[in-house]
Each structure stands twice: as structure tokens, then as C-alpha cells.
Amino acid sequence: MIGLLIVDDHPVVRDGLRGMFAADDRFTVLGEAGNGREALTVARAVNPDVVLLDLRMPVMDGVTTIRELKASGSAARVLVLTTYDTDSDVLPAIKAGATGYLLKDTPREELFRAVLSAHRGESVLSPAVAGRLMGELRSPAKEPLSQRELEVLTLIARGCTNRETAGRLFISEATVKTHLLHAYAKLGVRDRASAVATAFERGLLGRE
Template sequence: MIKVVIVDDHPVVRDGLRGMFAGDDRFTVLGEAGDGREALAVTEAVAPDVVLMDLRMPVMDGVTTIRELKARGSAARVLVLTTYDTDSDVLPAIKAGATGYLLKDTPREELFRAVVAAHRGESVLSPAVAGRLMGQLRSPAKEPLSQREIEVLTLTARGCSNRETAKRLFISEATVKTHLLHAYAKLGVRDRAAAVATAIEQGLIRRD
């Protein structure tokens, strides 16, 4: 049997996953945790084969937890199971050492197959995540947005005009336009709406 630990800050999600695995004799759930710090303690105590890891949690997030598990020499394979598939979530998790990355809308049988594959050490990615990673590999590295460009885009996303943005940041309207143009070029877009959408998708600004 494949020994599993479930890490998610939502008790309902943990209960649902535990119930799913309880109905299949290939798996046994040895424990669960509601945050990264608790996950480290549980994993060290029960030595699972696979850890199902959420990313955005209190106390310690998933990426930090994955990195710490690797630093401690844990043999457990980490399979990310999350709602988020932005570049700012996917790439750090893979770099930290996650064996796979799935979204929470993954069907039950696909999740089971992914856990079995992760146990064998195989990389498992949801189609959306695989496509995003391929896009990153195929696209040349782009210059990152400056902090001021991010601030301008954040206010733009909130519906501020160039004049309102200028007042809030204590800069001129011309400077706002310059920052927007630079942001468009770096993001590969042509207008405000596309810039905001792309920045949100890449996790550069938050959706309010």
C-alpha cells in the first residue's frame, strides 16, 4: 500500500481526500496537516511515500514546506494539489522539488494514477500546468517589471485613470504613461486591459 499524508488548510478538503483514498485498497492515509509547519512534523513522524501538498497555507506555505522537506532529506514524493496554476505558483513549486503538480478539479481516478506514478518517482503534471511550463521553455526570458511598474499596474487594475494614478504615486501623468508603455513591452501586450490580465495571470499583481 502507498502511504499518504494530506496537507491542506481546509478541513473539508482533507476530509474529502481521506474519504476518497479510504475507498481504494492501494492507499493508506497515515496523517494530515493544516499548514506547512505541521506537515513537517507529521511527515517526519510517519514517513509517508507521497505527500499531497496544498500551496497557499498559513504559518508556512507549500513551496517553503517542500523546500524544507528536501533539506531534511525526506524520501517522500511531494505531489502538489492546489487551485492555482499561475507562473508564480507552478515554477517555484517545481524548482523546490515537487514531483508533480495537479489542480483540485482533477478527477478521482486521475488523482489516484498520479499518486501511484509519484510513488514510482515519475513526474506528473496536469495538462494546464504542462502547457504553462512548455510555454515558459519556448518563450525567451523577459525583463521583469520594476516595482513602480507593478504599482502603476495595480492601480490600473483597480480602475484608476492615469491622472488618479499619478496623484496617488506623486508622479506626473507622463511618467505614468511611460511606466505603462514599458510594462506593455515587457509583458508582450498592447493595451491596459491586456497588461492587467497578463500581470494577474502571472501572479505579478493580485486580483482584488
């Protein structure tokens, strides 16, 4: 019998999952938690085989919880069960050590199979998540911006024209355009506004 720990900040979700797994004699629910910090305490007490874990929770989020579980030496397999499948959710969870990643619309029997697979140490991914990971692997590595490209983008972000940027950096206007074109290619954008916005999103430019 596989011992489960259910971690979700919504009591209705926990009740539903508990009832679902309690009705199947292959599983036993050892404990529940409403946030990551509580989950760590319960995990130490009940030593679950598999942790069903939501990602976005108060007090301590799912990714931090996965890291803390691993750091504590817990042998539990972590199966993320959430409504979010964006890159900013999926990739950090997998990198933190999650064995699987499923969405909450996963059918009951598929969820049961996923828990059994996770218990065996097998990776389990919903089709949507698997597609995102494959896309990430196939995409070219992001080349970092050079110091000069960052300087050019910083001035552009402050509202400088190409001519003004060239004057401040003591380079030609043509060189400014070349640096911008290189930055566009590295950031995967086509114009200066998108380049500045993307650089801000990635934390490459200070928000002065």
C-alpha cells in the same frame, strides 16, 4: 501499499481525500496536517511515501513546505493538489521540487494514477499546468533593463515628460525615446504607462 500524508487547511478537503484513498487497498493514509509547519512535524513522525499538498495555507505555505521537506532529507514525493494554476503558483512549486502538480477538480482515478506515478518518481502535471510550463519554456528569456533605461523609467514614473527626463539626465529627447522603446521591448509592453506598471510589478522600480 503507498503511505500518504494529506496537507490542506480545509478539514472537509482532508476528510474527502482520506475517505477516497482509504477505500483503495493500494494506499494508506499515515497522517494529516492543516498547514506546512504541522506537515513537517507529521512527516518526520510517519515518513510518508507521497505528500498530497495544498499551496496556499496559513502559518507556512506549500512552496516553503516543499523546500523544507527537501532540506530535511525527506524522501517523500510531493504532489501538489490545489485550485490555483497561475504562473506565480505553478513555477515556484515545480522549482522547489514538487514531483507533480494537479488541480482539485482532477477525477478520482486520475488522482490515483498520479499518486502511483509520483511514487515511482515520475512527473505528473495536469493539462493546464503542462501548457503553462511549455509556454514558459518557449517564451524568450527576459533581457534585463540597462541602468539608463531604469533611470528613464524612474523619472517617467515620477511624472516627468520626455523633455524633462532628457534635461535631468543630460541627454537628448530622442535618446530618451530610444531608451523607452528598448524598455518596452524588454518588458513586453507598448506604452509608457504599461512599462511603468510592469517595472513596478517586477520590483525594478522603488515605490517612493
